[in-house]
Amino acid sequence: MTHHTLNQYLIESKTDINYKSIDYLVMGNEAADLDSMASAIAYAYLMAARQSDKTIVPVMPILRADFKLRTEAVYVFSQAGINLNNLVFLDDMNVEEVVKRVTGLVLVDHNKLSGSWDQYGDKVVVILDHHRDENLYPHAGKKVIETVGSTTTLVGEELIRLHPNLIDEPLALLLCGTILLDTVNLDPAAGRVTPKDEEIAGILMKSCPLGQDTYFNKVQEAKFNTAELGTFDLLRKDYKEFKFAETPCGIASVLLSLIQWGEKDAELCLGFESYAQRRHLDLFFSMNAYTNPGFNRDLAVYCKEIQLHDKIIKFLQEKGLELTPVSLGDQKTCLEGKISFYRQGNLGISRKKLSPLLDDYFTS
Ligand SMILES: [Mn+2]
Structure with missing residues (x-):
């Protein structure tokens, strides 16, 4: 033929x-x-x-x-x-x-x-x-x-x-x-x-x-250019899963700022929540890296339990991530857990560095 x-x-x-x-x-x-x-x-x-x-x-x-x-x-x-x-x-x-x-x-x-x-x-x-x-x-x-x-x-x-x-x-x-x-x-x-x-x-x-x-x-x-992708696809495109002590944790790496993401999707927390549910995660991060025009990092932190969420943020601040809250405008609230959005001042903390920090937190 x-x-x-x-x-x-x-x-x-x-x-x-x-x-x-x-x-x-x-x-x-x-x-x-x-x-x-x-x-x-x-x-x-x-x-x-x-x-x-x-x-x-x-x-x-x-x-x-x-x-x-x-x-x-x-x-x-x-x-x-x-x-x-x-x-x-x-x-x-x-x-x-x-x-x-x-x-x-x-x-x-x-x-x-x-x-x-x-x-x-x-x-x-x-x-x-x-x-x-x-x-x-x-x-x-x-x-x-x-x-x-x-x-x-x-x-x-x-x-x-x-x-x-x-x-x-x-x-x-x-x-x-x-x-x-x-x-x-x-x-x-x-x-x-x-x-x-x-x-x-x-x-x-x-x-x-x-x-x-x-x-x-x-x-x-x-x-x-991930602008065409919806929240679920952005979360799974470059995703890694960990178990810190007994705590299942997911970390997505996303090439889009949280501000841009929030403009595309007013129900971010629901997206994080359903992804976390599907994967049985207690803790779910999105690490956002992008240029605007210099290199920047944002961090979104979702937790099933509100208490754990607040403890994790406190811990990350102690570890020097330099997190400052980012306001995303009209976002729908979570059904049960808690999500928060930050600009990450410390640009040196990538997923490779964040995961051992979290491991320390849960094992000690
Ligand atoms: Mn090749």
Whole structure:
């Protein structure tokens, strides 16, 4: 089968996954960042173009509803004209049933299967990756593991070498957007870029309708633009959960000021409350980091129990967070717990530093 466009290929592969025997399932890592997803799509497309008699399907190892949280991927995929309906997400397949029909697993952007995929190591046949080599799957016939800035650089390299006439605007936009993001616009000062990233991006950029700096700035902007997301999505986008002594605590990291957030949503406490309920949290923080134009931090503290809330605030002040209350205007009050909003004067306290402080509080 020959495919005229990337979308046509994707439509077909999505149909195939439901009943055919699958020669190659191509998959990025579990975090499903832009590099993982773009590499899986582009590499599967390249393989399919070279082996037209084979059934080759790229898989996005996340739920469809979680895709929109990766705002940089939303932007780059739309630039590349990828129709999201044509992609296979975890909830589009019954993994166990599908894997039975899979002959070979192709790993991109990782070289060690994780989670429930771990049991399928025998099926790994190809690895294309830029992480440290875990030296697994010696039976894999092809291993390209190089410490370049982005896996899409390795995909681009094969594309240029093996099938250059496949490179069109959409594919170039997909790969370049990812290389530029992963290497911070090929900036040596950021310490991510290698000569190979630079070389491959340079060749692919010739097929991009946008200039390098323009495109990089747009992708970067999309990454930090969470304005489209509602409170529930903002809270879960970058979320970590802890247990301090016996106290379950969640800390969300949000790239938006509390003032802006409050303007979008007049029921913030209800959002925090229902999230905390769902996750059975006694304590729930949002650490807001943003530039305006200098770097700033805000902190929202929600507690199921009002007493604990007040004690925690007192403790954080003693630890030098320099919290000053922020007024958010007309906010609906909590149903049962208590929430409060602050500007955090001490910019050095990130989630990495806050969690051990809280651990001290609860264990002592
Ligand atoms: Mn990567």
